[in-house]
Amino acid sequence: MKNPRRNFLKTIATITGGAIAASVAEPFNALLYASSFPGKNVKGGSWYGMGIDIDKCIGCGRCADACKKENNVPREPFFFRSWVEQYTIKNDGEVKVESPNGGIDGFKQSVPDEEVFKSFFVPKMCNHCYKSPCVQVCPVGATFETRDGVVLVDDKYCIGCRYCVQACPYGCRYIHPQRKVVDKCTLCYHRITKGMTPACVEVCPNGARIFGDLNDKNGALIKFLKEHTCLVLRPHLNTGAKVYYNSLSTEVR
Amino acid sequence: MPPQIKRLALLFTIFIGCFILVRHFLVPKSFGKYGHYRADSVEENKSAAVNYAGADVCTGCHEDIAKTKADGKHARIACETCHGPGGKHIEDPSSFKPNRPKGRQFCGMCHAKNAARPKAIPQVDLEKHNEGMECYLCHKAHSPKIR
Numbered sequence: 192m193k194n195p196r197r198n199f200l201k202t203i204a205t206i207t208g209g210a211i212a213a214s215v216a217e218p219f220n221a222l223l224y225a226s227s228f229p230g231k232n233v234k235g236g237s238w239y240g241m242g243i244d245i246d247k248c249i250g251c252g253r254c255a256d257a258c259k260k261e262n263n264v265p266r267e268p269f270f271f272r273s274w275v276e277q278y279t280i281k282n283d284g285e286v287k288v289e290s291p292n293g294g295i296d297g298f299k300q301s302v303p304d305e306e307v308f309k310s311f312f313v314p315k316m317c318n319h320c321y322k323s324p325c326v327q328v329c330p331v332g333a334t335f336e337t338r339d340g341v342v343l344v345d346d347k348y349c350i351g352c353r354y355c356v357q358a359c360p361y362g363c364r365y366i367h368p369q370r371k372v373v374d375k376c377t378l379c380y381h382r383i384t385k386g387m388t389p390a391c392v393e394v395c396p397n398g399a400r401i402f403g404d405l406n407d408k409n410g411a412l413i414k415f416l417k418e419h420t421c422l423v424l425r426p427h428l429n430t431g432a433k434v435y436y437n438s439l440s441t442e443v444r
Numbered sequence: 445m446p447p448q449i450k451r452l453a454l455l456f457t458i459f460i461g462c463f464i465l466v467r468h469f470l471v472p473k474s475f476g477k478y479g480h481y482r483a484d485s486v487e488e489n490k491s492a493a494v495n496y497a498g499a500d501v502c503t504g505c506h507e508d509i510a511k512t513k514a515d516g517k518h519a520r521i522a523c524e525t526c527h528g529p530g531g532k533h534i535e536d537p538s539s540f541k542p543n544r545p546k547g548r549q550f551c552g553m554c555h556a557k558n559a560a561r562p563k564a565i566p567q568v569d570l571e572k573h574n575e576g577m578e579c580y581l582c583h584k585a586h587s588p589k590i591r
Contacts, residue, residue, distance in 0.1 A: 249565050251554045253525050260529050261495045277560050298560070302488035310560035335481035345485035348472075381492035390496045394525040396518075396554065397565070 235406075237339040239378055241389075242401035242415040243314055245440075250275055250296030250312035254391035254400065258316075259295070261379060268292040270365050272376040273316035273391050278442055280308045286442045313436070313443050314400065316391070317342060317363040317376035318424060321338035321431025324347035325355035325364065325375075334373070340405070340433060341380055346372045360428050378402075405433070466530035498522070502530060505537075509586055516587030526550075526585065551579040 245276060258273040259266060274293030280286050294312075298315035302310070319342050326334050328344060333348035334355055349372040356364045356373060367374040377391035383402070387393070392402040402413025402442045412435075415421075424443065436443075477483035502523040503510035513519055524530055528543040548570055557567045574582070582590055 246562060249554055249561050250558065253553075257496060257524070257529070261533075263490070277558075279560070297549065297556065299556070300558045300560070302559075304559060307559045310558075312560050332475070332480040332482070335479060337483075337486055338478055340486055342488050343485065345482050345488075347488070348482055348485065377492075380486075380489045382491050382494055382496075385494070387494070393496050393498060394522055396521040396525050398520065422580055444569060 198316070198341065205228040205416070220436065225419060237407075238405040239340050239383060240319065240403065240405045240412055240435065241316070241378070241392075241423065242403070242412050242435045242437065244399045244401070244415070244419065245311055245436055245438040247397045247399035248275070248312040248314055250277060250294060250298045251396060252392045253396060254314055255293040256295045257394040258376070261382075262377070264374070265368055267368070268295075270368070270374075272363075272374070273314065276313045276315060277310065278313060278440070280440075280442055281306050282308045284308075284363050287303075288337060309440075311440070313439075314391075315361065316434060317359075317378070318341040318361055318430065318432035318434040319376075319378060321433065322429065324358040324360060324428075324430060328354045328358040330354065337380070341378045341383075342375070343377055343380060344373055344375055346374075349373050360425055361432075392421075475583045493531070495531040496524050497534050499524070501534055512584075513586045516589060518586060518588060546578065546580065548579055551583075551585075 192244050230411070235302070252275050255271060255274045257272075258264065262271055262272060264272055265275070268291075271293045274290055275289045275298075276288055276294070278286065278288055281302060289298070289301060291298065300310075319336075319340060321336070321340070323334075323336060323342050326336055327337075330352065331348055331350055333345045333350065334342065336342050336344070347417060350372045351366060351373065353366060356366065358393045364373050365371070379387070379391075383387055388402050389400075392400045401411050401415045403410045404414060415437070416435060419437040422438050422439040423432040423435060424439070425432070472482050472484070474483035474485075475481070478486075499522040506523075513521075524542075526545055530542050532540040533542050552570045554565065555567055557569045561567055579585075
């Protein structure tokens with residue numbers, strides 16, 4: 192090390208140059224991020240995800256209702272594993288978001304037709320992220336991602352500390368009022384592992400929800416992703432979300 | 445070895461020994477099998493009860509309704525979308541009956557006029573469309589077109 196300053200500058204230049212070159216060579220794509228880790232632990236295993244077609248959602252709220260009935264979610268209007276929101280963008284640019292009882296009792300148009308610039312329904316649920324913030328913050332290992340890509344909660348191990356509720360950027364977790372542990376969408380793990388579809392997909396009258404295996408190249412979900420221009424919610428957070436929305440407007444948060 | 449080191453080494457051994465012992469009893473057996481979680485929890489999640497049986501099970505008994513439905517506009521809608529979970533009905537068909545939803549509000553959840561609803565879905569203004577009448581008087585839910 193005869194010339195420490197020159198060596199230092201050389202190292203810095205190499206690292207910076209390398210990083211820039213690497214980012215040019217493979218531009219970051221939030222959508223492909225999650226699906227680029229198919230079945231990371233199991234060969235030939237599944238890697239579950241969900242597609243939601245906003246163009247097809249009619250806002251009947253049957254998915255939110257079925258979710259509660261299938262998974263015994265409390266009926267009070269504060270606890271949801273899945274719910275539907277109505278977005279209305281007014282002519283003056285104001286965005287109105289409504290979700291009366293998660294959409295279970297149906298929606299009533301609250302903005303008169305002549306003021307509506309556009310309006311649409313957005314079903315929401317756990318995004319089963321590849322790099323879930325909720326899993327990362329759990330202090331006891333009570334929430335985890337299974338080897339087939341589903342984020343689950345161990346209700347016997349959860350201490351109800353609510354860190355994950357705060358960490359989830361999509362607001363998909365709640366504390367169960369009786370059991371005092373966290374509860375969330377399991378992608379109906381008890382159903383999908385028996386070869387059935389999740390309850391919300393089963394009851395959707397218009398086929399707006401597509402459940403599938405991202406490892407199955409001929410499957411319904413891959414077909415949906417190929418044929419539609421899909422986005423994930425909050426891609427800038429780099430959560431690796433695996434719920435893909437077709438026709439997602441920028442107003443949706 | 446100086447005596448104070450010996451005493452410290454003994455203390456450390458006891459402490460580490462206790463730690464390993466306590467850890468052995470407190471950490472569940474399946475913890476860490478697949479990752480930083482209890483592997484048994486995956487099985488527990490799998491074992492939850494299924495309430496929605498799926499349309500195929502329904503059509504197994506109710507063939508006539510399935511036939512009516514297959515020709516109508518509601519062909520692709522699952523039975524349990526309107527009738528609710530049928531798991532209990534399949535276990536004990538006589539004592540547990542699924543919902544038979546009635547009322548304009550129920551049909552309105554899909555068919556009430558709303559700017560957000562795709563245009564392909566027939567929509568009516570619930571307050572003006574044959575006010576006070578029940579939907580099923582004209583439209584049979586399994587095949588809603590008026591004939």
